[in-house]
Amino acid sequence: MKHAQFSVDYPDRLVHPLQRGMMRDSPVDRAELLMWSPTADATTLFWFDGDRDAADALVSGVDSLVRAHFVEGAEGTYGFLHQRDYEFADPLLGVIADSRVIFLPPVVFHATGSVRFEAVGEVSALSAFYDDIAALGDLTVERVQPFDRRRSPSQLTDRQRAALETAVSTGYYEIPREGSVADVADALDCSTSTAGELLRKAEATVLREFVGSG
Structure with a gap:
């Protein structure tokens, strides 16, 4: 399958x-x-x-x-x-x-x-x-x-993908961290709370996919 x-x-x-x-x-x-x-x-x-x-x-x-x-x-x-x-x-x-x-x-x-x-x-x-x-x-x-019946069919939305890509490009995931949620919000022209929620949901989706794939 x-x-x-x-x-x-x-x-x-x-x-x-x-x-x-x-x-x-x-x-x-x-x-x-x-x-x-x-x-x-x-x-x-x-x-x-x-x-x-x-x-x-x-x-x-x-x-x-x-x-x-x-x-x-x-x-x-x-x-x-x-x-x-x-x-x-x-x-x-x-x-x-x-x-x-x-x-x-x-x-x-x-x-x-x-x-x-x-x-x-x-x-x-x-x-x-x-x-x-x-x-x-x-x-x-x-x-x-x-096909894996245990895997969720959910995918990243365009906004979630954009948030992740922006976070990576601004250094949000660098160690030490170089960017902030506010930087992501500025790039996406949205509030800081919306940017934070986009990142959390995107991260959750990516992690579920990763763990589910073994």
Whole structure:
């Protein structure tokens, strides 16, 4: 069994309506589809890297939306969305339905147009899925590794990765320490408390991955 991470850019006709709104004029640069309902109704939990108003304005442009509830967090906004339809394009849904792989959350939508997602399956099944998706968009395989059921599928967010990279470049992890959380906050244009939280969450994710990999 293999665990693969993909990134794909679809032509406009296959872009999800929510991502199309991000690509046009939304302050939201990243939206993560964290969970989805196993039932017929399209109930999802999203995370948006913007405030409540930005998230609300973005999802209001999705025609199938029935209702939404938002909860603001330190780094962004969670959205519980109830829709009549998931609104993924039919050709894409056809490939997903015919595939012999399983998909792991999150599905990450970027305002640049790229979509990042992860899938698990046998090598032959992943290869066939790659061929089918590559026929629909510009597909890149970012990582392939053995599947470990104990490993969390969570990945660093763009902001967490930026915080770590900034901390390294400013000497925060040097011995003796040359940089500070305030330096990271200045570089990211955020508060010191937000920078500290970004670093703590990023460090926790990296350490869990390291310990889990043995």
